[in-house]
Amino acid sequence: MSTTRITRHVNAPRAAVYRALLDPRAVAKWMVPAGMTSHVHAFEPREGGAFRISLTYDAATGTGKTTAHTDTFHGRFVKLVQDAQVVEVVEFETDDPAMRGEMTITYTLVDAGGGTEIAGVHEGLPRGVSPADNETGWQMSLGKLAALVEGAS
Numbered sequence: 001m002s003t004t005r006i007t008r009h010v011n012a013p014r015a016a017v018y019r020a021l022l023d024p025r026a027v028a029k030w031m032v033p034a035g036m037t038s039h040v041h042a043f044e045p046r047e048g049g050a051f052r053i054s055l056t057y058d059a060a061t062g063t064g065k066t067t068a069h070t071d072t073f074h075g076r077f078v079k080l081v082q083d084a085q086v087v088e089v090v091e092f093e094t095d096d097p098a099m100r101g102e103m104t105i106t107y108t109l110v111d112a113g114g115g116t117e118i119a120g121v122h123e124g125l126p127r128g129v130s131p132a133d134n135e136t137g138w139q140m141s142l143g144k145l146a147a148l149v150e151g152a153s
Contacts (some may be wrong), residue, residue, distance in 0.1 A: 001101070004122040004134045008142040010116040012149040014083040020149050021086045021107055027053070030144040033137040035059065049077045051088075065094045065128075084109055098128030118142060 008018055020026040024043035032038035032055055041052040057064065066072040075090035082090040086107045092099050104123040112116050120142065125134055 001123075001127070002125045002131045004120075004131050004138060006120045006135060006138050007143065008120075008139075008146060009113060009115060009117045010118060010146045010149055011102055012146075014109045014111060014116045016065045016149045017031045017082045017084070017109055017116045017118060017145070020145055022080070024051075026145075026148060030148050031141050032144070033140040045077065046078070047080050049132065051075055051077070065092045065096060078104075092126070096128060099126045118145075 020030065022045035024040045024045075027036045027043065028040045035058050036055045037058060038134045039054045039056070041054065043049075043051045043053075045051075052089065053070070054066070054070050054072040060069065064070040072093045073090050074093060075088050077086065078089055079085060079087035086141040088101050088105045090105060091102045094100060101124060103122060103126070106121045107120075108125075110119070120138060122134060122138065125131060
């Protein structure tokens with residue numbers, strides 16, 4: 001199991017970033033790498049609340065973890081600290097043993113440079129997930145999050 005760590009500066013207040021982490025409509029827009037579409041099946045933004053999301057490749061050449069072209073994952077919110085931190089536990093829905101196992105994702109928000117620094121830690125990546133690919137996907141998604149909240153500020 002490996003860990004991915006990233007940071008991103010966003011020109012928006014922590015409150016706006018925190019809201020985007022917990023708004024299912026916002027999540028459907030930003031939590032999806034380029035070349036994929038997102039569908040939020042369930043989303044209960046409270047400690048103990050569950051969520052389920054599918055990401056589907058736009059091109060038929062994309063290989064999914066759940067079906068031929070889709071990655072579906074479910075999870076729960078473990079800890080929510082208003083405007084400061086979101087901790088989630090997530091797991092892919094897959095038959096592939098190399099992709100199984102719970103992962104913990106922690107978003108920490110701090111004031112920085114007139115905006116917010118997002119620190120993301122993705123712990124417990126299954127052995128079948130490349131840390132480099134995971135980091136690339138995260139960077140794409142956080143870029144979309146930045147664009148979304150910066151446009152709303």
